[in-house]
Amino acid sequence: MNRKAEPAGVKIIGKNRRAFHEYEILDTWEAGLVLLGSEVKALRLGRLNLGGGFAEIRDGEAWLCQIHIGPYEQANRENHDPFRRRKLLLNRREIRKILPKIEEKGLTLVPLKLYFKRGRIKAEIGLARGKKLHDKRDDKARKDVEMRIAKEVGRRRADD
Numbered sequence: 001m002n003r004k005a006e007p008a009g010v011k012i013i014g015k016n017r018r019a020f021h022e023y024e025i026l027d028t029w030e031a032g033l034v035l036l037g038s039e040v041k042a043l044r045l046g047r048l049n050l051g052g053g054f055a056e057i058r059d060g061e062a063w064l065c066q067i068h069i070g071p072y073e074q075a076n077r078e079n080h081d082p083f084r085r086r087k088l089l090l091n092r093r094e095i096r097k098i099l100p101k102i103e104e105k106g107l108t109l110v111p112l113k114l115y116f117k118r119g120r121i122k123a124e125i126g127l128a129r130g131k132k133l134h135d136k137r138d139d140k141a142r143k144d145v146e147m148r149i150a151k152e153v154g155r156r157r158a159d160d
Contacts, residue, residue: 013114015113019128020112021139023128024129024130025126026107026128028126029126030123030124031123033089033123039072043069047070047071050112054109054111060095064086064088107129108127
């Protein structure tokens with residue numbers, strides 16, 4: 001399997017597994033997030049759902065939409081709206097590079113994961129193209145074959 005190990009000092013808060021099933025990821029970027037204090041505290045507790053989230057560019061700024069950061073109970077009336085739009089911190093150069101790509105037919109920006117990096121919360125966003133049903137079936141068949149091969153190799157090593 002081709003899983004990458006996370007660098008030291010990186011703690012993953014949540015991954016969007018559905019994005020890898022629904023989309024073909026063409027390119028990725030790392031972006032900071034503008035968050036409220038109660039959102040950071042809720043993320044430290046793992047209250048995150050990336051499913052159905054997407055990123056958009058409006059008026060030259062990147063925004064992360066439809067991700068759910070659950071409320072932080074101790075924040076009482078100062079709590080945040082769980083589905084509010086959150087600003088992504090990207091350079092203008094990066095935004096200018098992304099903009100023509102997402103204007104192409106069938107391409108979108110999706111959040112892939114949120115993580116802590118050196119005390120800051122970062123988002124990995126990916127340029128994605130939706131998969132067709134037959135592509136999803138092909139991927140599933142390929143993963144099944146890889147899993148069977150890995151099991152067989154492990155079994156044979158255990159026999160030696």
